[in-house]
Amino acid sequence: xxxxxxxxxxxxxxxxxxxxxxxxxxxxxxxxxxxxxxxxxxxxxxxxxxxxxxxxxxxxxxxxxxxxxxxxxxxxxxxxxxxxxxxxxxxxxxxxxxxxxxxxxxxxxxxxxxxx
Amino acid sequence: xxxxxxxxxxxxxxxxxxxxxxxxxxxxxxxxxxxxxxxxxxxxxxxxxxxxxxxxxxxxxxxxxxxxxxxxxxxxxxxxxxxxxxxxxxxxxxxxxxxxxxxxxxxxxxxxxxxxx
Numbered sequence: 001x002x003x004x005x006x007x008x009x010x011x012x013x014x015x016x017x018x019x020x021x022x023x024x025x026x027x028x029x030x031x032x033x034x035x036x037x038x039x040x041x042x043x044x045x046x047x048x049x050x051x052x053x054x055x056x057x058x059x060x061x062x063x064x065x066x067x068x069x070x071x072x073x074x075x076x077x078x079x080x081x082x083x084x085x086x087x088x089x090x091x092x093x094x095x096x097x098x099x100x101x102x103x104x105x106x107x108x109x110x111x112x113x114x115x116x
Numbered sequence: 117x118x119x120x121x122x123x124x125x126x127x128x129x130x131x132x133x134x135x136x137x138x139x140x141x142x143x144x145x146x147x148x149x150x151x152x153x154x155x156x157x158x159x160x161x162x163x164x165x166x167x168x169x170x171x172x173x174x175x176x177x178x179x180x181x182x183x184x185x186x187x188x189x190x191x192x193x194x195x196x197x198x199x200x201x202x203x204x205x206x207x208x209x210x211x212x213x214x215x216x217x218x219x220x221x222x223x224x225x226x227x228x229x230x231x232x233x
Contacts, residue, residue, distance in 0.1 A: 033220065042120075042207050042223030043161070056220055088159060092221070104151070105211075105221060107161035 002027055004093050004108035012114045013081050021076040021111045025093030031055075032074040033105060034066060037088040049074050050096060078113075086115045118143045120210050122224035129198045130232050136183075137193045137227045139208030147213035150184065150191045151221070156204040164206070167191065169213075195229075203231040 005024045013019050025032055031050045035043035045058035049068035068074045072093075078085055089112075092105035119142045129135035141150070152164040167175045167184050174182050179199075183192045195202055208224040 035221075042209075042225050043221070045220040045222070048220060058220065090161060092161075094219075104163060104166055106163065107153075109158070109160045112159075 004029075004091060004106055006089075006091050006108040006111050008111060009109070010112045010114075012116065014116050015081055015083060017081050017115075018077065018079045019081060019113060021078075021089050021091075021113070022073065023076070023091030023093075023108060024073045025091075026106050029093035029095050029106070030072050031094045031096055032068060032072065033092045033094070034074070034076045035090040035092065036060070037090055037110070039087070043090055046076070081115045083115050086113060088112050118145070118148075118210050118212065118222050120208055120222050120224040122208055122227050124227045125225070126228045126230070128230045128232060129195070131198055131200060133198055134194060134196045135198055135229065137195075137206050137208075137229065139191045139193070139224060141189050141191065141208070141210050143189070143210065143212070145212055149211045149213065150182075151209040151211070152180070152182070152191075152193045153207045153209060153223075154202075154204045155207060155226075161207070165193065198231050200231050200233060203229055205229075 007022045033048040034046040037043040047057045048055050052068045063079045065077045088110045090110045091108045094105045095103045121140045148169045150167045154162045154164050165177045179196045181194045205226045207226045209221045
Protein backbone atom coordinates (compact mmCIF):
# COMPACT_ATOMS: atom_id res chain seq x y z
CA UNK A 1 0.00 0.00 0.00
CA UNK A 2 1.71 3.17 -1.23
CA UNK A 3 1.92 5.95 1.27
CA UNK A 4 1.95 9.67 0.53
CA UNK A 5 4.60 10.60 -2.00
CA UNK A 6 6.04 14.01 -2.81
CA UNK A 7 8.32 15.33 -5.50
CA UNK A 8 10.89 16.63 -5.80
CA UNK A 9 12.83 15.85 -2.62
CA UNK A 10 14.93 19.00 -2.78
CA UNK A 11 14.67 22.17 -4.79
CA UNK A 12 16.81 25.27 -5.07
CA UNK A 13 15.37 28.45 -6.57
CA UNK A 14 16.26 32.12 -6.66
CA UNK A 15 14.17 35.04 -5.48
CA UNK A 16 11.37 35.99 -7.82
CA UNK A 17 11.11 32.58 -9.44
CA UNK A 18 8.11 30.29 -9.37
CA UNK A 19 8.00 26.72 -8.07
CA UNK A 20 5.61 23.76 -8.29
CA UNK A 21 5.59 20.96 -5.74
CA UNK A 22 3.68 17.71 -6.24
CA UNK A 23 1.91 15.28 -3.96
CA UNK A 24 0.22 11.93 -4.47
CA UNK A 25 -2.07 10.88 -1.62
CA UNK A 26 -2.15 7.57 0.15
CA UNK A 27 -4.22 4.98 -1.67
CA UNK A 28 -7.91 5.43 -0.84
CA UNK A 29 -7.55 9.01 0.36
CA UNK A 30 -9.36 11.91 -1.30
CA UNK A 31 -8.17 14.99 0.58
CA UNK A 32 -4.81 16.72 0.44
CA UNK A 33 -3.51 19.32 2.88
CA UNK A 34 -0.32 21.33 2.51
CA UNK A 35 1.86 22.58 5.36
CA UNK A 36 4.95 24.77 5.53
CA UNK A 37 7.55 23.89 8.16
CA UNK A 38 10.26 26.48 8.74
CA UNK A 39 13.48 25.31 10.37
CA UNK A 40 12.96 24.56 14.06
CA UNK A 41 9.22 25.20 13.91
CA UNK A 42 6.04 23.19 13.78
CA UNK A 43 4.20 22.86 10.48
CA UNK A 44 1.85 25.69 9.50
CA UNK A 45 -1.32 24.95 7.52
CA UNK A 46 -1.36 26.44 4.00
CA UNK A 47 -4.54 25.02 2.48
CA UNK A 48 -6.60 21.89 1.95
CA UNK A 49 -8.10 20.45 -1.24
CA UNK A 50 -11.12 18.21 -1.51
CA UNK A 51 -13.20 17.43 -4.60
CA UNK A 52 -10.77 19.56 -6.62
CA UNK A 53 -11.61 22.68 -4.63
CA UNK A 54 -9.73 24.66 -2.01
CA UNK A 55 -11.76 24.09 1.15
CA UNK A 56 -9.82 26.01 3.77
CA UNK A 57 -6.85 28.31 3.71
CA UNK A 58 -4.34 29.31 6.35
CA UNK A 59 -2.70 32.69 6.74
CA UNK A 60 -0.66 32.60 3.53
CA UNK A 61 -0.60 35.18 0.72
CA UNK A 62 -2.10 34.66 -2.71
CA UNK A 63 1.37 33.84 -4.02
CA UNK A 64 0.60 30.38 -2.69
CA UNK A 65 -1.89 28.53 -4.84
CA UNK A 66 -2.79 24.96 -5.47
CA UNK A 67 -4.69 22.48 -7.50
CA UNK A 68 -6.18 19.04 -7.06
CA UNK A 69 -6.60 16.66 -9.97
CA UNK A 70 -9.36 14.09 -10.56
CA UNK A 71 -7.03 11.34 -9.33
CA UNK A 72 -6.73 13.27 -6.00
CA UNK A 73 -3.10 14.22 -6.50
CA UNK A 74 -2.24 17.83 -5.83
CA UNK A 75 0.17 20.61 -6.68
CA UNK A 76 1.37 23.54 -4.62
CA UNK A 77 2.53 26.58 -6.58
CA UNK A 78 4.46 29.47 -5.13
CA UNK A 79 5.04 32.59 -7.23
CA UNK A 80 7.52 35.43 -6.76
CA UNK A 81 9.62 33.45 -4.30
CA UNK A 82 11.02 35.23 -1.25
CA UNK A 83 13.93 34.19 0.92
CA UNK A 84 11.39 33.54 3.70
CA UNK A 85 9.72 30.86 1.60
CA UNK A 86 12.67 28.57 2.30
CA UNK A 87 11.18 25.69 4.27
CA UNK A 88 10.13 22.07 4.26
CA UNK A 89 6.79 21.68 2.50
CA UNK A 90 4.73 18.80 3.75
CA UNK A 91 1.76 17.20 2.09
CA UNK A 92 -0.75 15.21 4.11
CA UNK A 93 -3.61 13.09 2.83
CA UNK A 94 -6.78 11.93 4.52
CA UNK A 95 -10.20 10.55 3.78
CA UNK A 96 -13.44 12.47 4.14
CA UNK A 97 -16.09 10.57 6.02
CA UNK A 98 -19.44 12.16 5.23
CA UNK A 99 -20.93 13.89 8.26
CA UNK A 100 -17.77 13.27 10.25
CA UNK A 101 -15.00 15.15 8.60
CA UNK A 102 -11.55 14.14 7.57
CA UNK A 103 -9.94 11.17 9.22
CA UNK A 104 -6.36 11.11 10.44
CA UNK A 105 -3.86 12.88 8.21
CA UNK A 106 -0.83 10.94 6.96
CA UNK A 107 2.21 12.85 5.82
CA UNK A 108 4.62 12.53 2.95
CA UNK A 109 8.41 12.91 3.28
CA UNK A 110 8.31 16.56 2.30
CA UNK A 111 10.05 18.78 -0.23
CA UNK A 112 12.92 20.93 1.00
CA UNK A 113 12.78 24.29 -0.81
CA UNK A 114 15.75 26.62 -0.61
CA UNK A 115 15.40 30.14 -1.99
CA UNK A 116 18.66 31.98 -2.68
CA UNK B 117 -8.35 30.62 17.77
CA UNK B 118 -6.94 27.35 18.96
CA UNK B 119 -3.34 27.13 20.13
CA UNK B 120 -1.00 24.29 21.07
CA UNK B 121 1.92 24.77 23.47
CA UNK B 122 4.86 22.48 24.05
CA UNK B 123 6.95 23.95 26.84
CA UNK B 124 9.85 21.50 26.64
CA UNK B 125 12.10 22.34 23.66
CA UNK B 126 14.40 19.40 24.47
CA UNK B 127 14.24 16.26 26.58
CA UNK B 128 16.66 13.42 27.22
CA UNK B 129 16.05 9.85 28.41
CA UNK B 130 18.19 6.79 29.02
CA UNK B 131 17.53 3.76 26.90
CA UNK B 132 14.89 1.47 28.51
CA UNK B 133 13.67 4.28 30.78
CA UNK B 134 10.36 6.18 30.65
CA UNK B 135 9.90 9.77 29.54
CA UNK B 136 6.88 12.08 29.43
CA UNK B 137 6.46 14.90 26.93
CA UNK B 138 4.07 17.71 27.81
CA UNK B 139 1.47 19.48 25.69
CA UNK B 140 -1.23 21.98 26.56
CA UNK B 141 -3.81 23.48 24.25
CA UNK B 142 -6.44 26.15 24.23
CA UNK B 143 -9.84 25.80 22.61
CA UNK B 144 -13.45 26.73 23.17
CA UNK B 145 -14.68 23.67 21.30
CA UNK B 146 -16.01 20.61 23.08
CA UNK B 147 -15.32 18.05 20.36
CA UNK B 148 -11.85 17.74 18.88
CA UNK B 149 -8.97 15.38 18.29
CA UNK B 150 -5.43 15.42 19.59
CA UNK B 151 -2.40 13.78 18.03
CA UNK B 152 1.25 13.13 18.67
CA UNK B 153 3.44 12.97 15.60
CA UNK B 154 7.09 11.96 15.48
CA UNK B 155 9.53 13.52 13.02
CA UNK B 156 12.93 11.78 12.84
CA UNK B 157 15.87 13.31 10.99
CA UNK B 158 14.51 11.73 7.81
CA UNK B 159 11.79 14.46 8.05
CA UNK B 160 8.85 12.09 7.55
CA UNK B 161 6.07 13.01 9.97
CA UNK B 162 4.82 9.77 11.52
CA UNK B 163 1.60 9.41 13.51
CA UNK B 164 2.31 8.08 17.00
CA UNK B 165 -1.05 8.21 18.72
CA UNK B 166 -4.48 9.82 18.47
CA UNK B 167 -7.06 10.77 21.11
CA UNK B 168 -10.70 11.71 20.60
CA UNK B 169 -11.82 14.33 23.13
CA UNK B 170 -15.15 12.60 23.75
CA UNK B 171 -13.37 9.47 24.95
CA UNK B 172 -12.45 9.43 28.63
CA UNK B 173 -10.12 6.48 28.22
CA UNK B 174 -6.54 7.41 27.45
CA UNK B 175 -5.21 6.10 24.13
CA UNK B 176 -2.41 3.52 24.11
CA UNK B 177 -0.25 2.21 21.27
CA UNK B 178 2.28 -0.37 22.42
CA UNK B 179 4.97 1.58 24.37
CA UNK B 180 3.23 4.92 23.80
CA UNK B 181 0.38 6.19 25.95
CA UNK B 182 -1.22 9.53 26.67
CA UNK B 183 -2.55 11.28 29.75
CA UNK B 184 -5.50 13.30 28.48
CA UNK B 185 -6.89 15.80 30.98
CA UNK B 186 -9.75 17.57 29.17
CA UNK B 187 -10.61 20.04 31.92
CA UNK B 188 -6.97 21.06 32.26
CA UNK B 189 -6.51 21.03 28.46
CA UNK B 190 -3.45 18.87 28.86
CA UNK B 191 -2.29 16.03 26.61
CA UNK B 192 1.02 14.43 27.57
CA UNK B 193 2.80 11.55 25.85
CA UNK B 194 4.50 8.81 27.84
CA UNK B 195 7.10 6.65 26.15
CA UNK B 196 7.96 3.49 28.07
CA UNK B 197 11.05 1.33 27.59
CA UNK B 198 12.65 4.03 25.42
CA UNK B 199 14.61 2.82 22.42
CA UNK B 200 17.29 4.51 20.34
CA UNK B 201 14.84 4.66 17.45
CA UNK B 202 12.55 6.88 19.52
CA UNK B 203 14.98 9.78 19.15
CA UNK B 204 13.16 12.42 17.11
CA UNK B 205 11.22 15.67 17.23
CA UNK B 206 7.77 15.10 18.69
CA UNK B 207 4.88 17.37 17.78
CA UNK B 208 1.57 17.68 19.53
CA UNK B 209 -1.30 18.61 17.21
CA UNK B 210 -4.94 19.66 17.54
CA UNK B 211 -7.77 19.20 15.08
CA UNK B 212 -11.27 20.55 15.49
CA UNK B 213 -14.31 18.41 14.78
CA UNK B 214 -16.23 20.34 12.17
CA UNK B 215 -18.03 17.50 10.45
CA UNK B 216 -16.80 18.74 7.10
CA UNK B 217 -13.78 18.54 4.88
CA UNK B 218 -11.91 21.37 6.53
CA UNK B 219 -10.07 19.82 9.41
CA UNK B 220 -6.65 21.43 9.55
CA UNK B 221 -4.04 20.42 12.08
CA UNK B 222 -2.61 23.00 14.49
CA UNK B 223 0.85 22.06 15.71
CA UNK B 224 2.97 22.95 18.69
CA UNK B 225 6.61 23.94 18.33
CA UNK B 226 7.88 20.46 19.09
CA UNK B 227 10.05 18.69 21.67
CA UNK B 228 13.37 17.23 20.59
CA UNK B 229 13.86 13.89 22.33
CA UNK B 230 17.35 12.42 22.70
CA UNK B 231 17.79 8.80 23.80
CA UNK B 232 21.07 8.00 25.55
CA UNK B 233 22.48 4.47 25.24
